[in-house]
Amino acid sequence: MNTNELWQAVLGELELSLSKANFTTWFKNTFISDLEEHAITIGVPNMFTKAWLEKKYTKEILRSLQELTKNSIKQLSYRVQSRPTNPQGMPLFEKGTNPEPSPSPSNQQASYYQPQQTHEVKEIRTGEFSLNGKYCFETFIVGKQNELAHAAAQAVCAQPGGIYNPLFIYGGVGLGKTHILQAIGNELIRKNANTKILYVTCERFTNDFIGALRSNRIVEFKNRYRTVDVLLVDDIQFITGKEGTQEEFFHTFNQLYQNNKQIVISSDRPPKTIPALEDRLVSRFECGMLADVGSPDFETRCAILDTKCLEKQYSLERDILHHIATVVQTNVRELEGALNKVIAFHQFKNTRPTLESVKPILSSFQPTSTKKNITPKQLIITVANYFDIHMDDLLGKSRQKRLAFPRQIVMYIMREEMKASYPSIGMELGGRDHTTAMHAYDKIMTCLLEDEKLQHDIELIKQKLYAL
Known part of the structure; x- marks a missing residue:
C-alpha cells in the first residue's frame, strides 16, 4: 500500500459517516503530501479547510490512519498545498521499521510534494464589480441542489470553450449564481494569469453599450467585449425588452462562440421563460449546458453556516446552527444575513449566544416571499x-x-x-x-x-x- 491508496481508504471510511455536503466541502482536493517517521502531512486547498479539519476531524482521521497502518502513524498535520494532477504515491513503512529514505534532490518525484506556485487572484475591474477573491470553488458548498451547476463550472475551467459552451446557470435570488461565475473567473486566472476575463452584469453591458453609442465609441466597446477569452454575464434576464442591447449581445455572443471563447451566463429563470427575449438568443443560450441551482437542503445549510462561522472566526454551538438552518430555508444570502444578525447582536451585548437568546432574534425573520x-x-x-x-x-x-x-x-x-x-x-x-x-x-x-x-x-x- 502506498500513500495514495491509504488516503483513498481513509476517505472511504469518512464518507460513510458524513453527509455528502460535508464530505465534499471539507475533503475534496485533499491528499497525503508528506510522510516522515510515524508522521503524515495532509495537503489541503486553503486555510479554511486546514482550520476546520484541525478543529473537527483530526481525531477521526488519525484513528482511521492508525487502524489502516497498524498504529504506525502517531502524528498528523496539515499543509495548504495545491493537489498535483497525478500525485505519485509514496511507499508506506511497516510497523517497527524505519521509513524509506527521502528521494534525493535529483529525483524528480520530490517535485510532486513541493508547494506549487499559485497566482494571486487579480482584482480585474472590468465591469460593475471586480472579481472577488473570496468567491472560489473552495468556499462554495456543494449540495444536491447545485451539484450539476458546480460540476459544469469545473468542467468549464478544465476545458474553456469546450462542450459546456455556453454555460447557462439559472435559479432564484441568493442561491450562489454569482459565486459560481466569479469562481470560474478566479480559477481560470489561477491557472493562467494571462487569461483575459470580463465579468459584468447585464445592466453594465447595457449601460456600456448605450454610453458607447452616445459618445461614438462603439468600436472601443466591441473591442472590449469581443476580444476576451471568457465572458461572464450576470443577471441576463434584465436584457428583456431592450431590442438594441439584445441585437448587440447576439453579435457579441456569435463572435466569441465562433472563436471558441467561453461564455457563462446567469439568470433567475431558464431562457425560454425570460419575457420578450428574442428566439435567436434563446436558441443560443440553450445550445450549450443549462444548469439550475435550487434552495439548499438542511445539511447543506448547516455546512454553509459552518463555513461562514469559520470565515468570521466565530464559534456557535451546534443546536444554534441547526436552529438557524431550520428557520431560514430560502437562500444562502438570507442564511448569512440571519447568521450576521445573531453574531452582531451578541457582540454588541458582549454575551455568548445561547439557543434561548437566538430564538427571539430570528422570530421576525420572514422569507422574501412574505x-x-x-x-x-x-x-x-x-x-x-x-x-x-x-x-x-x-x-x-x-x-x-x-x-x-x-x-x-x-x-x-x-x-x-x-x-x-x-x-x-x-x-x-x-x-x-x-x-x-x-x-x-x-x-x-x-x-x-x-x-x-x-x-x-x-x-x-x-x-x-x-x-x-
Whole structure:
C-alpha cells in the first residue's frame, strides 16, 4: 500500500459517516503530501479547510490512519498545498521499521510534494464589480441542489470553450449564481494569469453599450467585449425588452462562440421563460449546458453556516446552527444575513449566544416571499429616522459623511430589496445620475464584507421598514 491508496481508504471510511455536503466541502482536493517517521502531512486547498479539519476531524482521521497502518502513524498535520494532477504515491513503512529514505534532490518525484506556485487572484475591474477573491470553488458548498451547476463550472475551467459552451446557470435570488461565475473567473486566472476575463452584469453591458453609442465609441466597446477569452454575464434576464442591447449581445455572443471563447451566463429563470427575449438568443443560450441551482437542503445549510462561522472566526454551538438552518430555508444570502444578525447582536451585548437568546432574534425573520411591498419614500423616511437626519437633507446635495453614507445605504437597500434600476434610484434620491447609484451600491457591498456594525445597521433598518 502506498500513500495514495491509504488516503483513498481513509476517505472511504469518512464518507460513510458524513453527509455528502460535508464530505465534499471539507475533503475534496485533499491528499497525503508528506510522510516522515510515524508522521503524515495532509495537503489541503486553503486555510479554511486546514482550520476546520484541525478543529473537527483530526481525531477521526488519525484513528482511521492508525487502524489502516497498524498504529504506525502517531502524528498528523496539515499543509495548504495545491493537489498535483497525478500525485505519485509514496511507499508506506511497516510497523517497527524505519521509513524509506527521502528521494534525493535529483529525483524528480520530490517535485510532486513541493508547494506549487499559485497566482494571486487579480482584482480585474472590468465591469460593475471586480472579481472577488473570496468567491472560489473552495468556499462554495456543494449540495444536491447545485451539484450539476458546480460540476459544469469545473468542467468549464478544465476545458474553456469546450462542450459546456455556453454555460447557462439559472435559479432564484441568493442561491450562489454569482459565486459560481466569479469562481470560474478566479480559477481560470489561477491557472493562467494571462487569461483575459470580463465579468459584468447585464445592466453594465447595457449601460456600456448605450454610453458607447452616445459618445461614438462603439468600436472601443466591441473591442472590449469581443476580444476576451471568457465572458461572464450576470443577471441576463434584465436584457428583456431592450431590442438594441439584445441585437448587440447576439453579435457579441456569435463572435466569441465562433472563436471558441467561453461564455457563462446567469439568470433567475431558464431562457425560454425570460419575457420578450428574442428566439435567436434563446436558441443560443440553450445550445450549450443549462444548469439550475435550487434552495439548499438542511445539511447543506448547516455546512454553509459552518463555513461562514469559520470565515468570521466565530464559534456557535451546534443546536444554534441547526436552529438557524431550520428557520431560514430560502437562500444562502438570507442564511448569512440571519447568521450576521445573531453574531452582531451578541457582540454588541458582549454575551455568548445561547439557543434561548437566538430564538427571539430570528422570530421576525420572514422569507422574501412574505415581505410586503415597500415604497422608496417609506425607505427614505426609515433611513432618515434611523440616522436622526432630516429627509430633505438626505435628498439634498450635501456631501458631508453624516449625510452621504446614509444616502448610499438607501441606494443599496433600494437595489437589494426593491430590485430598482440604477436610473430610477438616482431619480428617487434627488435626481442624481445613475452612476452615483452604481458607485453607492458597490461601496456598500464592499463595506459589508468587513464592517459588522454596518451589517447590524442595515438589518435593523430592514426590520423597521417591514414593520411599518
